[in-house]
Amino acid sequence: DGGITQSPKYLFRKEGQNVTLSCEQNLNHDAMYWYRQDPGQGLRLIYYSQIVNDFQKGDIAEGYSVSREKKESFPLTVTSAQKNPTAFYLCASTPQGTHTEAFFGQGTRLTVV
Amino acid sequence: GNSVTQMEGPVTLSEEAFLTINCTYTATGYPSLFWYVQYPGEGLQLLLKATKADDKGSNKGFEATYRKETTSFHLEKGSVQVSDSAVYFCALSDNTGGFKTIFGAGTRLFVKA
Numbered sequence: 001d002g003g004i005t006q007s008p009k010y011l012f013r014k015e016g017q018n019v020t021l022s023c024e025q026n027l028n029h030d031a032m033y034w035y036r037q038d039p040g041q042g043l044r045l046i047y048y049s050q051i052v053n054d055f056q057k058g059d060i061a062e063g064y065s066v067s068r069e070k071k072e073s074f075p076l077t078v079t080s081a082q083k084n085p086t087a088f089y090l091c092a093s094t095p096q097g098t099h100t101e102a103f104f105g106q107g108t109r110l111t112v113v
Numbered sequence: 114g115n116s117v118t119q120m121e122g123p124v125t126l127s128e129e130a131f132l133t134i135n136c137t138y139t140a141t142g143y144p145s146l147f148w149y150v151q152y153p154g155e156g157l158q159l160l161l162k163a164t165k166a167d168d169k170g171s172n173k174g175f176e177a178t179y180r181k182e183t184t185s186f187h188l189e190k191g192s193v194q195v196s197d198s199a200v201y202f203c204a205l206s207d208n209t210g211g212f213k214t215i216f217g218a219g220t221r222l223f224v225k226a
Contacts, residue, residue: 006156033213042202042218043157090156094214100206101147102214104156 002027006091006105012113013078013085021076021108023091029103030096032074036060037088037107046089049074050096078110086112115140119203119217126193127225134188134220136177136203144205146170146179146186151200151219160188160201198224 004025013019025032031050035043045058049068063082068074074093078085088109092102120135138146145164149157161170166181175190186203203217 004156040221043216045213048213092157092214100145101159101162102149102157102204104149104158106156107154109154 004091004093004103004105006089006108008108009106011108011110013110015112016080018077018079019110021078021089021091021110023074023076023105025072025074025091025093025103027093027095027103028071029093030071031094032068033092033094033102034058034064034066034074034076035090035092037090043090046076085110115144115205115207115215117203117205117215117217119201119220121218121220122200123221123223125223125225128195129192130224132188132190132193132197132222134201134203134222136186136188136217138184138186138203138205140184140205140207144207146177147204147206147214148175148177148186148188149202149204149216151202153199157202193222193224195224195226198222 007022033048034046044060046064047066049055065077090107091105094100094102116139118137147162148160150160151157161172163170163179169178177186177188200219200221202219207213207215
């Protein structure tokens with residue numbers, strides 16, 4: 001079945017460490033996105049990519065980095081520069097064009113210990 | 114820029130009550146409108162969508178009508194169930210600046226037996 005797979009589901013990080021969240025899709029979608037969700041709040045866009053080897057900053061890109069070397073993969077690195085990384089991270093993808101819905105992974109819950 | 118505003122929650126209803134969650138939007142052009150649902154600890158999934166004015170999206174007893182004159186897309190259900198307890202997000206597909214999806218802040222619904 002086609003879909004988006006995020007891993008791991010739960011991740012614990014010590015302060016000062018970088019961690020990478022995985023996002024893989026087999027939907028053949030061109031665009032991929034990373035969102036951050038804090039308890040009781042909506043979604044905030046971190047980074048998005050519309051095509052391989054290209055990506056743009058979203059609203060809260062500071063302290064995060066991404067790469068898009070393959071169409072199906074869009075990993076997110078949470079760096080030590082991100083001061084408050086504990087959150088729920090959601091990856092999504094869409095085909096190009098208007099009127100398209102976003103498909104989401106199951107999310108990764110990151111906790112700084 | 115484009116934006117989505119939805120009613121603040123939480124909304125608490127008894128089983129079989131009527132549900133309305135208000136959503137209004139600001140957009141240039143002709144966006145598509147969506148309602149997504151998020152169950153605890155999971156990613157978002159599409160509930161329904163409408164791609165042009167006066168379209169009605171419907172699914173699982175939920176419905177919403179794309180009202181261009183009032184820039185609204187209110188979610189309704191005639192008789193809610195305990196299993197409908199979740200967070201509901203209104204969203205629009207922004208076809209300017211790269212086909213990003215813009216989400217509202219989300220409305221948490223609690224349904225009591």
